[in-house]
Amino acid sequence: MTFSELGLRAELLRAVEAQGYTIPTPIQRQAIPAVLNGGDLLASAQTGTGKTAGFTLPMLQRLAEGPRPGKRQIRALILTPTRELAAQVGESVADYGRHLTLKSHVIFGGVGQQPQVDAIRPGLDVLVATPGRLLDLHQQKHVDLSHVEILVLDEADRMLDMGFIHDIKKILRVLPEKRQNLLFSATFSNEIQALAGKLLDNPAMIEVARRNTTAETVDQSIYRVDREKKRELLAHLITRHSWNQVLVFTRTKHGANRLAEQLSKQDIPAMAIHGNKSQSARTKALAAFKTGDLQVLVATDIAARGLDINELPHVVNFELPNVAEDYVHRIGRTGRAGSDGQAVSLVCVDEHGLLKGIERLIKRDLVKHVEPGFEPDPNAKPEPIENGRGGRGGRSGGQGQRGNGGNSTSHRGAASRGSEGNRSGDDNRAPRRRRSRGQGARQA
């Protein structure tokens, strides 16, 4: 099957070709005709499946073909949980829509709002936004949502995890009742089903294989190691195996900073990316990592969510996540689009409970290794796990969860996610840094 057989317009086919795609992915094969039909859609798909083009291409086609209001109005609204995902989706909208005359723009928290207001004022067809900043601008009457024809909720499960449900409900109340709704989610929790039940009208349902749980292309392994030896082991593995593009996950922002600093001191170029970093620092780190100039990117879960890094060869869990599902999201960064990937987890005695929770979730036992020279002390005693709630860059506060208890792996929601819940996360409404990016509206 080709893209043209899916009924896409010549302008979109040209843009797709320019991206180098020849064959639609499974989600695209199913989502494109469904969205072109005009009905609602409920799709289970993770980042890496090609879902963005799956909703963007038919959305642009419908906008290009539908009647236009006299003045340019926001006719499609895409909501995403994080700034990075918003920026990436915005880029896709611009890339795929480059031969159309539609205009798009991206707005998110954490940066100055005036450039966003200035970009919106002349009129847009497509707005990509994180919920908090969108509501702020709407409340200040800078955004008119009364002409929205298509609503996309991207990574809806993560939006709920990050506590955006009330914001989403407020946004839904100001949208026209008659519209097309597309809901994308990696998981189908009860909350997602409840949201889908309220939002969607007789939706087409699409489910593509959950690649991370089935991903045969990801080689997953565990290195047992003492807590204090993890950094040394990581540096050793990177050097010994000549890994030149490694995404490393830490549980806390502080841990990410510290690890990046220490690796850099050992001549392994590394940068940290998390919710306390300015947007420009994050963008810079991500760009350097993507081009291969930066060997190691150290990230927290929320910062890494939705990062579009293709066919990443190595993902390392420097610490296991508190929430077992995050393991699945993390390793989903590697072995993408059929290429081989390797996911390595460094596990100390504190994390045995978390590891069991992950193995239960993915329904398999992971292969355990011990690297010669890094044998764990058989008498080591587990200690409580640092959760990084001590505020900006601080060490953990008093609420640390005992991560080695079986329960902590089954907790959901921002409260169990370590240091980056909504307040300090990616849609922070109070601009932390008054720094604006060049954000003029783009040709969609």
Ligand code: AMP
């Ligand atoms: P997404 O799941 O939307 O984040 O997309 C994951 C990656 O797959 C992105 O880098 C896309 O550029 C890429 N991609 C999307 N569709 C295709 C396709 N049909 N063929 C090859 N790569 C694709």
